[in-house]
Amino acid sequence: MVNSTSQALLPADQARNMAFDKILHKNSSNSQGGLRAMINKDNEAHKAAVVEYFQHWDEKKAEDETEAVRQSRVIDYASLTRQYYNLATDLYEYGWGEAFHFCRFAYGEAFKSAVNRHEHYLASSIGIKPGMRVLDVGCGVGGPAREIVKFTGCHVTGLNINNYQISRAKQYAVKEGLTHKLDFVQGDFMNLPFPDDSFDAVYVIEATVHAPSLESAYREIFRVLKPGGVFGVYEWFMTDAYNNDDLTHRQIRLDIEQGDGIAQMLKVEDGLAAIQAAGFTLETHYDLADDSNDTSVAPWYWPLGTDLRYAQSLSDVLTVLRMNRFGRVVSHAFISVLELLQIAPAGTGKTAESLAKAADALVEGGKKKLFTPMYLMVGRKPEF
Numbered sequence: 592m593v594n595s596t597s598q599a600l601l602p603a604d605q606a607r608n609m610a611f612d613k614i615l616h617k618n619s620s621n622s623q624g625g626l627r628a629m630i631n632k633d634n635e636a637h638k639a640a641v642v643e644y645f646q647h648w649d650e651k652k653a654e655d656e657t658e659a660v661r662q663s664r665v666i667d668y669a670s671l672t673r674q675y676y677n678l679a680t681d682l683y684e685y686g687w688g689e690a691f692h693f694c695r696f697a698y699g700e701a702f703k704s705a706v707n708r709h710e711h712y713l714a715s716s717i718g719i720k721p722g723m724r725v726l727d728v729g730c731g732v733g734g735p736a737r738e739i740v741k742f743t744g745c746h747v748t749g750l751n752i753n754n755y756q757i758s759r760a761k762q763y764a765v766k767e768g769l770t771h772k773l774d775f776v777q778g779d780f781m782n783l784p785f786p787d788d789s790f791d792a793v794y795v796i797e798a799t800v801h802a803p804s805l806e807s808a809y810r811e812i813f814r815v816l817k818p819g820g821v822f823g824v825y826e827w828f829m830t831d832a833y834n835n836d837d838l839t840h841r842q843i844r845l846d847i848e849q850g851d852g853i854a855q856m857l858k859v860e861d862g863l864a865a866i867q868a869a870g871f872t873l874e875t876h877y878d879l880a881d882d883s884n885d886t887s888v889a890p891w892y893w894p895l896g897t898d899l900r901y902a903q904s905l906s907d908v909l910t911v912l913r914m915n916r917f918g919r920v921v922s923h924a925f926i927s928v929l930e931l932l933q934i935a936p937a938g939t940g941k942t943a944e945s946l947a948k949a950a951d952a953l954v955e956g957g958k959k960k961l962f963t964p965m966y967l968m969v970g971r972k973p974e975f
């Protein structure tokens with residue numbers, strides 16, 4: 592698999608990206624988020640973001656996939672990831688909430704509780720204690736960081752490549768009175784903007800799948816972790832059951848990649864090799880989506896599917912109706928009408944369609960056990 596290294600962006604490029612993101616999102620980061628934020632964008636900048644993101648995927652089918660095409664995505668991972676979240680963040684917040692990750696569902700457990708429990712599980716797996724300095728790599732709009740601060744009493748620094756997500760995360764921290772416990776920094780996890788040995792613990796929730804090289808990303812995490820510090824990650828992987836020569840499998844992987852801003856998704860074995868090559872002592876690793884490790888009564892992908900029988904309350908039904916197949920048909924038709932009336936910016940419908948395709952592929956990949964979004968790896972940086 593590819594093992595490219597990356598270089599830090601020049602200050603001029605960073606300033607240009609920042610200026611672009613400001614024009615694109617106008618003041619929508621101050622709004623309530625979701626659909627309201629989605630309609631408050633600059634049309635021309637949105638069009639440009641759509642072109643920049645979808646140039647990597649348009650007309651690309653599983654049967655035509657070449658190593659060169661995959662490599663071009665890997666080289667462009669930074670802009671691909673940044674533009675993906677420029678386009679998808681408001682839809683995520685509208686449909687899913689403020690924590691951009693999957694979770695397991697126990698008996699009687701409502702959607703929000705299950706999401707929070709998944710975060711608590713990672714925090715306790717890496718032994719986060721009050722007062723620790725912790726790094727959240729790829730923090731989204733800060734939902735998990737806020738929950739982990741409340742759950743453990745630690746301090747969390749959230750890092751994210753996307754300026755819009757960082758401004759939303761900062762705003763939520765102010766709203767919840769948590770600014771003394773939270774910092775949010777814009778940056779690329781391939782070049783972490785922190786000195787060596789800065790953090791007691793580092794966690795990643797479904798983010799380093801965007802990396803051009805998992806080993807290099809983990810090496811950066813190793814560098815900023817104090818000796819003896821612990822790193823825990825919920826990683827997205829294709830499982831051992833995935834066969835790249837099977838076109839159906841490959842199409843599922845490609846649809847997940849295109850609808851989720853992923854340059855190249857790896858297999859479990861690549862991840863296990865990467866974390867150890869980065870220098871970590873691997874303390875534990877297992878797939879939380881694997882039934883034998885699992886206390887779930889519903890599969891992790893159920894909110895995206897068609898099965899409403901797992902809903903625990905009316906509120907769950909209403910939440911899931913924004914995410915699942917039925918809800919997607921209605922909300923995406925509504926979004927396309929908004930775009931036609933020029934209320935939503937150009938390309939909003941295309942983004943929604945691409946997310947819907949990814950959602951179907953995630954469900955399919957989950958059902959066939961070809962894919963997991965929750966492979967847990969815990970590694971320690973040796974003391975000496």
Ligand SMILES: CC(C)=CCC[C@@H](C)[C@H]1CC[C@H]2C3=C(CC[C@]12C)[C@@]1(C)CC[C@H](O)C[C@@H]1CC3
Pocket residue numbers: 682683685686687690691692693797798800827851852913914915919922923943946947949950
């Ligand atoms: C992309 C990575 C690495 C992590 C994000 C995981 C999930 C939070 C997202 C993956 C697919 C997303 C979709 C939605 C919300 C966020 C995800 C579940 C929607 C339900 C948002 C509302 C849209 O109308 C449909 C989306 C389908 C995909």
